[in-house]
Amino acid sequence: MIGYEKSLSGWQCLSEVKMGRGSPIPPMLRRKIVEQYQKGVSQRKIAKSLTLSSSTVHNIIQRFRESGTISVRKGQGRKTILDARDLRALGRHCITYRNATVMEITTWAQEYFQKTLSVNTMHRANRRCRLKLYRSKKKPYLNMMQKRRRFLWAKAHLKWTVAKWKTVLWSDESKFEVLFGNLGRHVIRTKEDKDNPSCYQRSVQKPASLMVWGFMSVCGMGSLHIWKGTINAERYIQHDNARPHTASITTSWLRRRRIRVLKWSACSLDLSSIENIWRIIKRKMRQRRPKTVEQLEACIRQEWDNIPIPKLEQLVSSVPRRLQTVIKRRGDATQW
Template identity: 25%
Template sequence: MRRYTRLTNEDRIRIDALRHLGKSSLQTSRELNISKSTVASVVKKQSTNVPKKKPGRKPTPSERDKRRLINMASNSTRTARGFAADCGFSVSKWTVARVLKSSHHIASQKMKSAPRLTQSHREKRLLFARNEMNKDWKKVIFSDEKKFNGDGPDLNHSYWRDLRKEPLLMSRGNFGGFSLMVWGAFCSDGTVGIQFTSCKMKSQDYQSLPGKTLVPFTNNTNKNYVFMQDSASIHATRSTLSYLQSNNIPLLSWPACSPDINPIENIWDVLVRKIYANGRVYDNVKSLRRAITMEWKSLLKKLCDSMPDRIFELTRKKGGCTHY
């Protein structure tokens, strides 16, 4: 009878095989020349089949806690630090970020800006879409204003930090920075033109913009263009409407709170990306103005072709916000 000898894997396999053949511990002990107590101990461990306890600390958070974090993050604007503080159990912001990143239902993305639409706005936008469903958009001149800052676009305060380098610092300029207000117009035939103006305009100031650009453009073409402008207060004054009428510029009735269906908004987005590429900033008005003028001339004007799709989506969403 072997005593005080470490069992091999072959011994354990033989004990298990004899156990399945119905052999008792005593019979197995005699047949394999192993003590009865050793055989009984091996049989007990094999029969209970208790899984080994995993080493290390208990994982946190639990599956229940993970589901709670995911539910908290559903369409929420809070940060990982905020979730860690409000979840009700001890967890770091890094763990919260890992949990949310591992979920197939949660993704971090920049929130799109959209107009705040009332029921009246939705009804008027839907009516506009139905009335203009078959319009020839190649005969429409789109216009809009855009403010450009010398020290970068508005709300551009986030970046991916390389921890091996010095952090970037946001500077608003020695005198609070400067801005340029730009009025632009374009149609399917290309850019109509841009004008630089004050950030605070009155009706008379605005009237000079289409007067310098739009009137010469329409006078030199055989097309019967229609002019599109939004419902800003200086656009809708009696003097502005009278000025456009006296210069034979017909207006397209445009619904309020509808920048998403104005294709020139996409042009501004392209222009901003080009002007401020690689974090570029400008020291003076002259250099910013030169950059805007140069990039404006290089833009391709194919956005008018998207108007039928914009109108269709506006109809499908019953006057609600489109994805444009």
């Protein structure tokens, strides 16, 4: 469907206005010209109805008569500065140096291709290479020893079936902070409103927070414990690789109650299913934006109880795939 807008000289076709003089006719408009021609409409009426020149309509119909197609002939249009070979070299360089800025890539391309290139040209060339600037994901740093231990741990537990992983009780703690102001990532403004106080993202040095501990399994969500004070080994007994959790009082408490503990590799948050639960709840907190500690606690408990059973089954069933990804990446971080 073609739109029109009012101008000084009358109604003009939006496609013609956006294209500008000398721009190629869009395929949709060429197809409409041919359809009206096949219905017996004269070229003059077609040009008048679509607000095009008679010569343009004549050329499109003449090309359709000769070749039977409405596509533009090969060789028409402005030649690109970078050909297919240059684009392949540019793509290899961008993939090798993923953290380089567009200005650095432009400087390299000018020296490598011996051509005058601009930043906008590099943006268009990256789009032709199907590359785009994205915000990188945040993952914990892993040294060689930690990668090796993750690899060996995943290899040792790779034979576990999904039924065996369903018998594991996943427990962990997380910290939730009270959100102050409008903490969205984006703000609707003009270019000149960047220093408007209503467009600032406010931050607090030490916001009120809650330490939340919970456990889950494939059968459902367990009880939720919220702690508002300081945490040490005597008041807070849990077991993972954190120092308060590996204290002697923690290990003796677990040993007296004959609780079997699954040995866990350091910096392996991507292998724990409950980490995805914390991520879901924190996303809900950003949407709801509680203003006080009491509202934050109520929202956390409500969202904790609303986690469906199929979601838990999906998370626990994905553990074997996570182990395979860790082995494939030789212990490096995964997408989970």
